[in-house]
Amino acid sequence: MENKDVLIYAEQEGGKVHPICFELLGKGRELAEKTGATVSCALLGSGVSDAAQELVAYGADTVYVFDDDSLAVFDPLAYKLNVARLVGEIAPGLVLFGATFAGKALAPRVATALEAGLTSNCIALELQDDGSLLQIRPAFTGTFLASIKTKSSPIMATVRYRALEAGTRDDSRKGAIIEKDVQTVQTTVKVLGKGAAKKASIAGADVVVCVGRGLKKAEDFALVQELADALGGVVGATRPLVDDGWISKDHQVGFSGTLVKPKLYVGCGVSGSPQHLAGMRDSGTIVAINSDPSVSLFRIADYSVVGDMYEVIPQMLEALKK
Amino acid sequence: MHIIVLVKQVPDIEKVQFLKDKGWVDRASADSEINPFDLNAVEAAQQMKEIPGTTVTAISMGPASAEAVLKEAIARDADRGILLTDERFAGADTLATSCALAAAIRKAGDFDLILCGEKTVDGDTSQVGPSVAERLGIPHLSFVSEISAVAEDKITMVAETASGSVIVESGYPLLITGTKDLNTPRLPTLKDKLRARKAEVEKWSAADLADMADLSKFGHEGSATWVDSISVPPEKKRKGEILKGEDSAGKLVAALDKDGLLKG
Ligand SMILES: Cc1cc2nc3c(=O)[nH]c(=O)nc-3n(C[C@H](O)[C@H](O)[C@H](O)COP(=O)(O)OP(=O)(O)OC[C@H]3O[C@@H](n4cnc5c(N)ncnc54)[C@H](O)[C@@H]3O)c2cc1C
Numbered sequence: 056m057e058n059k060d061v062l063i064y065a066e067q068e069g070g071k072v073h074p075i076c077f078e079l080l081g082k083g084r085e086l087a088e089k090t091g092a093t094v095s096c097a098l099l100g101s102g103v104s105d106a107a108q109e110l111v112a113y114g115a116d117t118v119y120v121f122d123d124d125s126l127a128v129f130d131p132l133a134y135k136l137n138v139a140r141l142v143g144e145i146a147p148g149l150v151l152f153g154a155t156f157a158g159k160a161l162a163p164r165v166a167t168a169l170e171a172g173l174t175s176n177c178i179a180l181e182l183q184d185d186g187s188l189l190q191i192r193p194a195f196t197g198t199f200l201a202s203i204k205t206k207s208s209p210i211m212a213t214v215r216y217r218a219l220e221a222g223t224r225d226d227s228r229k230g231a232i233i234e235k236d237v238q239t240v241q242t243t244v245k246v247l248g249k250g251a252a253k254k255a256s257i258a259g260a261d262v263v264v265c266v267g268r269g270l271k272k273a274e275d276f277a278l279v280q281e282l283a284d285a286l287g288g289v290v291g292a293t294r295p296l297v298d299d300g301w302i303s304k305d306h307q308v309g310f311s312g313t314l315v316k317p318k319l320y321v322g323c324g325v326s327g328s329p330q331h332l333a334g335m336r337d338s339g340t341i342v343a344i345n346s347d348p349s350v351s352l353f354r355i356a357d358y359s360v361v362g363d364m365y366e367v368i369p370q371m372l373e374a375l376k377k
Numbered sequence: 378m379h380i381i382v383l384v385k386q387v388p389d390i391e392k393v394q395f396l397k398d399k400g401w402v403d404r405a406s407a408d409s410e411i412n413p414f415d416l417n418a419v420e421a422a423q424q425m426k427e428i429p430g431t432t433v434t435a436i437s438m439g440p441a442s443a444e445a446v447l448k449e450a451i452a453r454d455a456d457r458g459i460l461l462t463d464e465r466f467a468g469a470d471t472l473a474t475s476c477a478l479a480a481a482i483r484k485a486g487d488f489d490l491i492l493c494g495e496k497t498v499d500g501d502t503s504q505v506g507p508s509v510a511e512r513l514g515i516p517h518l519s520f521v522s523e524i525s526a527v528a529e530d531k532i533t534m535v536a537e538t539a540s541g542s543v544i545v546e547s548g549y550p551l552l553i554t555g556t557k558d559l560n561t562p563r564l565p566t567l568k569d570k571l572r573a574r575k576a577e578v579e580k581w582s583a584a585d586l587a588d589m590a591d592l593s594k595f596g597h598e599g600s601a602t603w604v605d606s607i608s609v610p611p612e613k614k615r616k617g618e619i620l621k622g623e624d625s626a627g628k629l630v631a632a633l634d635k636d637g638l639l640k641g
């Protein structure tokens with residue numbers, strides 16, 4: 056990387072900045088500290104200018120704001136046009152996106168428009184002594200970590216939510232906020248409205264009580280919910296329960312569901328398949344409750360309770376009342 | 378309508394052996410199969426064949442053995458299977474993969490809709506779909522969880538967002554990547570499998586795409602990223618306390634309390 060400047064795509068919805076941006080800014084500042092480079096953000100949307108100051112507080116030196124009605128709904132084509140143009144203009148060495156639904160829809164288009172490589176789902180970015188950047192990502196459902204390097208410029212990556220430390224907020228920080236002209240594009244894609252809101256937000260939860268096929272019937276979710284409430288957390292589930300229609304997909308933890316990294320993960324009647332572990336193995340403290348002492352989840356647990364979840368959970372609830 | 382589905386051959390991720398000390402995947406240790414996430418795209422195309430005059434072309438880039446996933450798509454009602462197979466395609470990252478696939482799509486003729494899986498179980502990037510759309514200069518929608526209505530001039534669908542979902546309508550051409558929620562893929566019948574076994578899969582080399590793209594953008598040569606090293610993730614140090622017998626629940630709660638993990 057010749058130019059070391061960092062550009063961060065500042066994802067927002069309804070004017071609210073996605074917390075992944077604060078994590079990317081934390082990383083951006085850390086790299087800038089070492090290289091003397093600057094950190095900027097691209098903020099796109101309609102009526103989003105207010106969010107710019109928050110990005111400065113979290114570490115942005117410059118926020119480029121693209122505020123226009125035409126950007127009110129997220130359309131990868133229109134967003135790409137403006138982000139790619141900004142990259143051409145300010146020529147950063149590194150461009151980062153969150154590995155979110157929107158980030159993963161947008162980043163590949165921007166990268167391809169610039170004929171640049173893109174590394175997906177990074178969990179760490181390490182500056183090497185020779186100035187190159189190692190982009191570290193899980194491979195094969197987390198069995199391996201692959202360190203990726205890029206030969207094109209800029210280096211581009213999407214980064215998993217909750218993999219990096221967020222920067223610290225400092226409202227006295229000063230930064231430049233620059234309004235940019237917005238380019239529009241003809242598209243056949245029309246957003247008709249919002250669908251159902253997510254019932255559960257397990258991605259950002261501090262406590263996840265996850266249940267697997269140890270659950271005997273859908274009604275018994277009430278018991279799991281009770282434990283989640285007592286621990287101040289949310290309910291998660293393994294894929295078979297989602298496939299059987301016992302609980303909505305928003306609750307699914309794992310490779311084809313949501314990746315979680317709570318402070319406390321409690322798995323009840325969960326065996327710990329590789330696809331499940333891929334979505335929770337980095338949790339702070341892991342508790343496993345299972346009647347079979349040989350299951351994989353016990354191997355990565357801090358506390359393993361060998362027993363029937365239908366007995367253990369009520370006893371826990373009893374103990375928690377005290 | 379002409380629909381294109383992109384399918385990839387992947388190792389059976391539930392059975393494949395990992396040689397942890399070498400950082401290798403022993404691909405010989407398990408069968409290969411069609412990427413499970415691509416089955417939802419194939420099923421969606423299959424359902425669209427109910428619109429009279431609809432044809433489906435399945436395209437894959439991979440080794441000669443990947444012919445099998447195109448036969449699988451044909452068994453699931455695809456009319457045509459095209460395999461891009463050539464040394465020059467090997468070692469491609471998503472930038473180079475999308476270049477070859479986009480060139481093949483152009484060569485395959487006019488299309489209305491391109492369907493992709495959400496991601497592959499081996500690459501796991503979700504990048505190839507949007508990248509192909511960019512190369513073709515057409516709009517796309519990622520993480521479509523429901524196709525509500527399909528007509529010859531437009532499609533209505535639901536796509537996932539961070540906070541929920543959006544309902545979107547679009548004309549063609551369009552590329553979408555579908556999630557697992559899109560549908561439940563049906564199994565092909567024995568008759569369909571027999572028919573597919575006899576079907577001819579077209580094989581295209583890099584040279585066959587020379588009119589459509591710059592060959593230096595394919596495969597290893599056209600890739601902008603490479604794997605510098607592979608390691609086994611350091612297992613986080615865990616306490617590994619095993620709680621058994623009468624008061625294990627009580628002991629657990631006490632331990633969590635001590636660790637400061639209980640609310641309030
Ligand atoms: C491409 C692909 C993607 C996938 N993605 C995901 C994903 O995102 N998330 C996911 O979870 N899975 C995913 N899977 C599925 C995964 O392979 C496993 O099938 C699944 O995780 C198993 O769920 P489970 O632990 O609930 O069930 P099981 O493996 O059946 O385990 C149930 C456990 O409950 C225990 N048990 C039973 N009764 C009791 C009781 N009364 N008290 C205590 N314990 C009890 C049993 O001992 C057992 O260990 C995916 C698979 C594929 C192929």
Ligand SMILES: Nc1ncnc2c1ncn2[C@@H]1O[C@H](COP(=O)(O)O)[C@@H](O)[C@H]1O
Pocket residue numbers: 383384385412414415418436437438439471474478492493494495496497500501502503504505506
């Ligand atoms: N080699 C390939 N051949 C055909 N389609 C592919 C190939 N690689 C990826 N795709 C398509 O792109 C989607 C996303 O793949 P990925 O970017 O690898 O996660 C897959 O679900 C396929 O539909």
